[in-house]
Amino acid sequence: MKKINNPFPINVVSGKTYFWCACGKSKNQPFCDGSHKNSKFNPVKFECSDTTKVFFCGCKKTSNPPFCDGSHKKLIFNLLDIPWHMPNIEKQTQLLIKYFLSKADIVTVISFKVKKDLEKFTSIKTHVIYNPRRDVYHDNNIKKDDSFLFVGRANDPVKRINLVYESLLKIDNGLKNLKVCGEQNPGFGTYLGYVSNNELNKLYNASKYVLLTSKNEGIGLPMIEAMICGSIPILCSDNETAKEFSPENFICDPNPQSIVKKINNLNKNYSEERKKAIDLGKKYEKMFDKINIVKNILNLKK
Numbered sequence: 001m002k003k004i005n006n007p008f009p010i011n012v013v014s015g016k017t018y019f020w021c022a023c024g025k026s027k028n029q030p031f032c033d034g035s036h037k038n039s040k041f042n043p044v045k046f047e048c049s050d051t052t053k054v055f056f057c058g059c060k061k062t063s064n065p066p067f068c069d070g071s072h073k074k075l076i077f078n079l080l081d082i083p084w085h086m087p088n089i090e091k092q093t094q095l096l097i098k099y100f101l102s103k104a105d106i107v108t109v110i111s112f113k114v115k116k117d118l119e120k121f122t123s124i125k126t127h128v129i130y131n132p133r134r135d136v137y138h139d140n141n142i143k144k145d146d147s148f149l150f151v152g153r154a155n156d157p158v159k160r161i162n163l164v165y166e167s168l169l170k171i172d173n174g175l176k177n178l179k180v181c182g183e184q185n186p187g188f189g190t191y192l193g194y195v196s197n198n199e200l201n202k203l204y205n206a207s208k209y210v211l212l213t214s215k216n217e218g219i220g221l222p223m224i225e226a227m228i229c230g231s232i233p234i235l236c237s238d239n240e241t242a243k244e245f246s247p248e249n250f251i252c253d254p255n256p257q258s259i260v261k262k263i264n265n266l267n268k269n270y271s272e273e274r275k276k277a278i279d280l281g282k283k284y285e286k287m288f289d290k291i292n293i294v295k296n297i298l299n300l301k302k
Contacts, residue, residue: 144207150180230278
């Protein structure tokens with residue numbers, strides 16, 4: 001019989017007696033039809049004193065039979081990342097699993113990289129559900145300039161903003177053409193602070209390159225958003241999610257020399273390389289759309 005997760009709203013009549021199915025096998029849910037015979041289950045008698053609406057339990061997990069107590073609701077735990085750079089991260093992850101993930105009905109992660117990381121600690125089943133992107137899109141009416149863009153927490157050591165600084169020092173007007181968005185000012189380039197989705201969309205579309213020098217990301221949505229908007233992300237080879245979502249041509253070693261060399265090589269055939277970003281962006285625009293992601297989450301709860 002198909003599993004039932006939702007309660008049954010029933011208009012009951014004062015003075016009438018109802019027998020709630022406890023075994024889950026009745027074809028007359030939520031009421032008993034005798035299917036429990038020769039089993040350990042017995043129906044629960046309910047004598048109604050008022051004419052009203054009652055929510056009878058459908059999942060059979062209630063601790064207050066025959067009434068629904070919310071036990072049918074599924075707890076979803078969404079793991080964004082395992083930040084390997086943090087002290088005692090192995091112990092912290094084990095505690096997270098013991099006290100939270102093990103108690104969840106469903107565990108989701110935001111990339112296959114995070115799924116792989118979590119599998120080092122537990123065999124708990126996980127589902128990859130991507131984080132939603134911001135409302136950005138490719139706009140052909142916005143012309144490219146020679147600017148570089150950095151989006152994120154500039155002073156987070158994982159982001160390695162020093163690689164951006166040291167690389168752009170080696171490029172003519174590199175620092176002058178850098179724009180930085182986010183909560184932290186690195187002290188160089190043009191710092192814009194937080195910007196609206198509309199403004200961010202313009203920046204992505206106008207920028208030639210988005211510099212993403214992180215050594216570890218759960219996903220790194222600026223990488224995805226850059227390609228959606230037709231900008232090329234520059235990524236580092238020790239960032240596993242870069243390999244999951246980006247063409248190899250956009251990835252280089254995490255040092256200024258390699259980053260500058262990568263930019264110079266991409267500049268030689270920029271239009272063709274940018275087309276790779278745009279083509280992937282069309283795929284990611286749908287994959288990371290908030291409506292599709294909500295649908296994926298709701299499908300897990302069925």
